[in-house]
Amino acid sequence: MSVNLTLLTVMGALYACGIYLILERSLTRVLLGLMLLANATNLLILATGGYAGLAPIFDKDTPAVDYNDPLPQALILTSIVISFAVTAFMLGIIYRTWVLARQDEIQDDAEDRRVAETPSFDAEDDSVIPVETSEFPLAMVGSDGPVPTGTAAVMSGGRPVRADKAASEEQPGSLNVDPRKEGGGK
Amino acid sequence: MNITSFAPLAVVLPILGAALTFLLIHYPRAQRAISIAVLTLTLLLECWLLASVWEGGTAAVDIGGWLPPWGIVLVVDQFSSLMLVVSSAVSLAVLIYATGQGMADGDRDAPVSIFHPTYLILVAGVSNAFLSGDLFNLYVGFEILLTASYVLITLGGTGPRIRAGVTYVVVSVVSSVLFLIAIAMIYGATGTINMADLAIKLGDLDQGTRTLLHVMLLVAFGIKAAVFPLSFWLPDSYPTAPAPVTAVFAGLLTKVGVYAMVRTETLLFPGDALNAPLMVAALLTMVVGILGALAQSDIKRLLSFTLVSHIGYMVFGLAMSTVAGLGAAVFYVAHHITIQTSLFLVTGLIERRGGSSSMDRVAGLAKLSPVLGVLFFVPAMNLAGIPPFSGFLGKLGLLQAGVELGTPLAYALVIGGVLTSLLTLLAIARVWNRAFWRKPEDAEHPDPVLLAAPEDSATGDRAGRTNVTLLPRTMVGSTLGLVVFGVALTVFAGPLFRVADQSAEEMLDRSPYIHAVLGEDVPVPPVPPAAQTGPRQQQGQPQGQPQGGGK
Numbered sequence: 001m002s003v004n005l006t007l008l009t010v011m012g013a014l015y016a017c018g019i020y021l022i023l024e025r026s027l028t029r030v031l032l033g034l035m036l037l038a039n040a041t042n043l044l045i046l047a048t049g050g051y052a053g054l055a056p057i058f059d060k061d062t063p064a065v066d067y068n069d070p071l072p073q074a075l076i077l078t079s080i081v082i083s084f085a086v087t088a089f090m091l092g093i094i095y096r097t098w099v100l101a102r103q104d105e106i107q108d109d110a111e112d113r114r115v116a117e118t119p120s121f122d123a124e125d126d127s128v129i130p131v132e133t134s135e136f137p138l139a140m141v142g143s144d145g146p147v148p149t150g151t152a153a154v155m156s157g158g159r160p161v162r163a164d165k166a167a168s169e170e171q172p173g174s175l176n177v178d179p180r181k182e183g184g185g186k
Numbered sequence: 187m188n189i190t191s192f193a194p195l196a197v198v199l200p201i202l203g204a205a206l207t208f209l210l211i212h213y214p215r216a217q218r219a220i221s222i223a224v225l226t227l228t229l230l231l232e233c234w235l236l237a238s239v240w241e242g243g244t245a246a247v248d249i250g251g252w253l254p255p256w257g258i259v260l261v262v263d264q265f266s267s268l269m270l271v272v273s274s275a276v277s278l279a280v281l282i283y284a285t286g287q288g289m290a291d292g293d294r295d296a297p298v299s300i301f302h303p304t305y306l307i308l309v310a311g312v313s314n315a316f317l318s319g320d321l322f323n324l325y326v327g328f329e330i331l332l333t334a335s336y337v338l339i340t341l342g343g344t345g346p347r348i349r350a351g352v353t354y355v356v357v358s359v360v361s362s363v364l365f366l367i368a369i370a371m372i373y374g375a376t377g378t379i380n381m382a383d384l385a386i387k388l389g390d391l392d393q394g395t396r397t398l399l400h401v402m403l404l405v406a407f408g409i410k411a412a413v414f415p416l417s418f419w420l421p422d423s424y425p426t427a428p429a430p431v432t433a434v435f436a437g438l439l440t441k442v443g444v445y446a447m448v449r450t451e452t453l454l455f456p457g458d459a460l461n462a463p464l465m466v467a468a469l470l471t472m473v474v475g476i477l478g479a480l481a482q483s484d485i486k487r488l489l490s491f492t493l494v495s496h497i498g499y500m501v502f503g504l505a506m507s508t509v510a511g512l513g514a515a516v517f518y519v520a521h522h523i524t525i526q527t528s529l530f531l532v533t534g535l536i537e538r539r540g541g542s543s544s545m546d547r548v549a550g551l552a553k554l555s556p557v558l559g560v561l562f563f564v565p566a567m568n569l570a571g572i573p574p575f576s577g578f579l580g581k582l583g584l585l586q587a588g589v590e591l592g593t594p595l596a597y598a599l600v601i602g603g604v605l606t607s608l609l610t611l612l613a614i615a616r617v618w619n620r621a622f623w624r625k626p627e628d629a630e631h632p633d634p635v636l637l638a639a640p641e642d643s644a645t646g647d648r649a650g651r652t653n654v655t656l657l658p659r660t661m662v663g664s665t666l667g668l669v670v671f672g673v674a675l676t677v678f679a680g681p682l683f684r685v686a687d688q689s690a691e692e693m694l695d696r697s698p699y700i701h702a703v704l705g706e707d708v709p710v711p712p713v714p715p716a717a718q719t720g721p722r723q724q725q726g727q728p729q730g731q732p733q734g735g736g737k
Contacts, residue, residue, distance in 0.1 A: 038359075045373070047370075048370050075370075081335075089333070090355060100343075100344075100345045106349070106353070110424075112422065134359065
């Protein structure tokens with residue numbers, strides 16, 4: 001099998017530009033990069049077909065070696081159609097990003113950032129265990145220090161009264177802890 | 187006429203269904219009926235295929251009458267037909283779930299009218315990838331399912347979904363380009379892209395070229411299968427999609443990647459050239475994935491990380507390339523598709539019932555809805571590998587195969603596997619303790635709706651929300667169906683393990699596949715480092731029997 005040097009050089013240049021572009025943060029450039037990569041790959045497939053030959057339309061008088069290899073062309077056709085569809089879809093997404101955020105850049109994943117910033121201390125798993133470790137204590141102790149004995153009053157923590165009622169119904173002595181002191185995620 | 191000649195229908199039926207549902211885009215009821223009917227029909231056909239393949243052996247169908255090395259060929263063997271049946275059963279359950287959700291919400295959330303056609307095309311793509319006996323047709327199958335998945339993951343076009351969709355689309359396109367480059371190079375090196383033909387011709391190449399092609403294929407499939415370090419995109423993009431979409435993605439898409447890796451390793455590049463790196467990748471996938479899961483507070487994200495982590499088990503089984511290891515991996519794939527999908531479906535229900543999928547907000551569900559508790563508990567324990575569930579049997583098979591192989595790396599993986607299993611249990615127990623067992627007022631940011639005791643609201647299943655049914659029967663029913671299917675995998679683990687071991691034997695042998703495609707008189711070349719796999723195969727066979735008894 002022999003290859004065409006011009007084709008290879010162009011292919012290499014396309015790959016280089018494509019890879020450079022998909023490393024950008026701007027979506028339009030990423031799309032351009034993907035298009036260049038797809039086209040470079042099409043050239044690569046074309047190169048696997050070997051030397052240029054006659055169009056592969058059967059004719060009795062032509063010897064088989066004179067034809068061009070038809071298979072790579074069929075593959076390229078399919079891959080062009082696929083990359084066309086993906087490009088159209090990406091353009092749709094980019095337009096939608098623009099409509100939503102007025103921005104042509106890939107956004108950070110908010111939940112990912114939040115998890116990354118969460119301290120390793122976990123209020124529920126790691127807090128100091130109170131001395132009273134009975135399974136059925138009168139007061140369910142949270143994370144914020146020892147509870148003064150005899151505190152049977154329910155602290156609603158600014159929550160709706162219904163919640164308060166439900167909680168007190170469920171366990172008379174339960175201590176309602178203010179969530180802001182516990183949640184580690186801020 | 188042989189039933190296997192109907193195999194193309196597994197691809198054609200869903201595509202026809204997609205066309206019909208697309209035409210009926212303004213008639214949601216007809217859409218639902220058609221898509222459910224089409225998938226049921228496909229599932230029945232595939233069960234029939236599995237039965238016929240079990241008796242008659244591997245069969246190949248030449249599309250359009252073109253003979254194999256040139257034309258496209260679909261191959262039905264035990265592995266592919268098993269994957270077809272499991273994937274169709276799962277996608278049918280998810281479809282019913284999605285239909286129930288759509289009906290309960292009055293189809294006003296999203297442009298759901300395009301959901302049904304897109305979903306059917308996704309199923310067609312998955313079937314095509316499983317059946318394909320031609321490398322380029324495999325690529326086309328991947329593209330069909332990926333393009334459908336692009337649409338599904340950005341369904342509704344909200345901000346977070348678009349953001350996740352961008353990552354997903356770009357990563358998928360890059361992996362597809364890599365796959366296409368690999369195909370082009372393989373064609374340049376051998377002059378064929380028929381997989382059976384390649385199995386013969388790739389052996390003639392020199393070692394360097396073969397390793398290059400092998401690595402390229404593995405990298406391309408590794409991105410799709412989310413094998414560490416190529417798994418970064420998955421937990422980032424899956425959780426934002428609608429619950430049924432995430433469920434079907436988690437169940438099927440990564441497994442198609444694993445399927446392609448299995449074919450690469452067994453059919454195209456047999457021998458253990460890259461087994462050691464694969465084992466290291468498997469170990470890292472397991473451990474890094476599950477450590478990621480432990481840090482999460484959102485249930486969907488946590489499950490996405492366990493999904494990545496458990497891909498490691500399958501790669502482990504594959505990298506052993508013994509009958510016992512590969513058989514256990516095949517079993518594990520079937521188990522994991524079912525379990526992971528049902529867990530994501532249950533998470534969708536948790537989100538409906540509890541108002542959120544964040545463990546900081548949801549609490550006390552065991553009291554609010556015991557049904558939900560059972561639905562979560564069974565697959566969760568199954569995932570963590572608690573006996574007697576199928577997760578335990580699959581992991582046991584893998585660990586046995588690892589010990590039997592006996593190399594230091596295999597022992598490292600056995601230890602890593604046990605550790606990952608324990609950590610999975612820890613992660614799952616955290617979800618259970620927080621979302622189900624603790625009292626609503628103990629949550630960090632409790633949902634006021636959850637705090638209202640169910641007995642206070644007029645209708646028990648609405649808890650203060652009047653406009654939606656919180657647990658529609660169709661959604662609970664389909665989830666229940668899938669959970670029961672998961673339990674059935676445990677009950678019928680004996681026959682299933684026999685199918686898995688048999689398919690592993692056939693895949694390692696290669697000759698049934700090659701003979702089915704190219705004809706009986708084609709000589710099958712020996713596996714290149716033949717001394718390695720030959721005797722092991724002999725050792726592996728008797729090991730298959732005791733596992734079969736694990737009912």
